[in-house]
Amino acid sequence: MPIVLDKPSSFFDTFHRKPTQQKTTHYCPGCGHGILHKLIAEAISAAELQDRCIIMAPVGCSVFLYYYFECASISIPHGRAPAVATGISRMRPDAILVCYQGDGDLAAIGTNNAIHAASRGEKIITFFVNNNVYGMTGGQMAPTTLLNQKTTTTPYGRTLENEGAPLPVAEIMATLDAPGLVARTAVNSPRNIQKTRRLIRRGFEAMKDGKGYVFIEVLSHCPTNWRKTPEEACRWIDEVVTKVYPLKLFKDDLDTREPLCREHPRGGFPELVKALGVRAEEQDAGGVPPALPNGTDTLTFKGAGFGGQGVLSLGLLLANTAMRKAWEVTWLPSYGPEMRGGVAYSSVVISRKPIGSPVVDCPDILIALNKPSIFKLGPLVPEQGTIVYNSSMIDELPPDLSAGTVAGVPATDLAAEAGSQKAANTVALGCLAGITGLLTREEIAGALRETYSKPAVYDLNLRALDAGWRHGVRQGTDA
Ligand code: SF4
Structure with a gap:
């Protein structure tokens, strides 16, 4: 097949990133990404796959x-x-899925995704661009950084003792059964570019034939972070990098492979229920969902506190209890990098209709278990909303609260009296139910029984629920 050297049709004529339509790329002068882009675009056009290709744009210089x-x-x-491409592949088996990933993306944060997708033999062609550093963020050490190579995070050079050995990703991929083609190539010289061009075209032909997973590692030069001129960087690949990462066709058994066929019949909801063995009474928790106390179709909730205060379980318990009333529910936990002592949030949406999004910005109901939570989220609760706060830990309220109901409950103290401070979350939920009537004490107790299988833990939480419930009912009566 003749090699086409003009602009492939799968490239845009001009690049719209900047207001002035530019003809050059955003990459640094001498970067290998541009060459690889051109080779991929040529192969897509040559195989006439432009309309079927879906390219995964990663985080990194090639973003x-x-x-x-x-x-x-x-x-x-x-x-x-690879996870996103896998999902698309299941829904669009004819799509040609292209993963374009760098060292940090594939060989660090995404290694598990990459290896499992390869091992499953997903219909994906992966380009792993190995330039030995984190390029976009300023040249930090990557898993692929060479021994003795200086980076911004290894200013004395990477050592075996401190940072371990460079990660040979292509070699690892080649040990798996599922990939049909695994190779390492480079774009630093005309000779290597020609080899890479042929390899990429072969990879796309395999994708066109539906032959499963292809992995091509491409050694690419990063003059900027290597602190070299483009010429020096290209030479460095030949003289140094390829000694650690040899250019090689590790595996190519595409010719003997059959196209991958994943034709599992998909049924509708009734077939799924049957396959799961769900009983009829479990499909519909209670017929028509009852009206919500706020008189609308949807109620949003946020629980907040320190990690370790049971904020996530609090939301889960609320969601489980609401689900038993045949309401639609979503539960979305979120927390800071540190699970214990950091911030933790539970967002719950309860609705009589299908829920579009689990995200809660301005909750109708807030349970704040610590002071930072009420100062951060309290002012977001609307006038008709309700705030229940843990007065054992919150001795001051923000001045700009507009919620119609603001009730303190000494949740930590009441939980301690019930047997453990850890049950402060259940006290707070009981208090909320007592004030609002959103859930009955029996409904929450039923969900507690499902949540806590150990009798002692269940009994503790039941006592905590009752303490909070009584407090909430009193507050509701006083109001
Ligand atoms: S930092 Fe390196 S990889 Fe990133 S665009 Fe510049 S030369 Fe290319």
């Missing part, structure tokens, strides 16, 4: 690749390209 390829593309969270 903007969708400005160059005139194909469908998706911007993917760091390292998750």
Whole structure:
């Protein structure tokens, strides 16, 4: 097949990233990404796959690749390209899925995703761009950084003792059964570019034939972070990098492979219920959902506190109890990097209708278990909303609260009296139920029984629930 050297049709004519339509890329002068982009675009056009290609744009220097390829593309969270591509592959078996990932994306944060996708033999062609550093963020050490190579985080050079050995990703991929083609190549010289061009075209032909997973590691030069001129960087690949990462076709058994066929019949909801063995009474928890106390179709809730205060379980318990009343529910936990002592949030949406999003910004109901939570979230609760706060830990309220109901409950103290401070979350939920009538004491107790299988833990939480419930009912009566 003749090699086409003009602009491939799967490249845009101009790049719209900047207001002035530019003809050059955003990459640094002498970067290897541009060459690889061109080779991939040529192969897509040559195989006439432009309309079927979906390219996963990673986090890294190549994050903007969708400005160059005139194909469908998706911007993917760091390292998750194979997971997203897998999902698309299941729904669109004819799609040609291209994962374009760098060292940090594939060989660090996304290694598990990459290896499992390869091991499953997903219909994905992966380009692993190995330039030995984190390029976009300023040249930190990557798993692929060479021994003795200086980076911003290894200013004395990477050592075996401190940082371990460079990660040979292509070699690892080649040990798996499922990939049909695994190779390492480079784009630092005309000779290597020609080899890479042929390899990429072979990979796309395999994708066209539906032959499963292809992995191509491409040694690419990063003059900027290597602190070299483009010429020096290209030479360095030949003289140094390839000694650690040899250019090699590790595996190619594409010719003997059959196209991957994943035709599992998909049924509708009734078939799924049957396959799962769900009984009829479990499909519908209670017929028509009852009206919500706020008189609308949807009620939003946020629980907040320190990690370790049971904020996530609090939301889960509320969601489980609400589900038993045939309401639609979502539960969305979130927390800071540290699980214990950091911030933790539970967002719950309860609705009589299907829920569009589990995200809660301005909750109708807030349970704040610590002071930072009420200062941060309390002012967001609307006038008709309710705030229940843990007065054992909150001795001051923000001045700008507008919620119609603001009730303190000494949740930590009442929980301690019930047997353990850890049950402060259950006290707070009991108090909320007592004030609002959103849930009955019996409904929460039923959910507690399902949540806590150990009798002692269940009994403790039941006592905590009752203490909070009584407090809430009194507050509701006083109001
Ligand atoms: S930092 Fe390196 S990899 Fe990133 S664009 Fe510049 S040369 Fe290319």
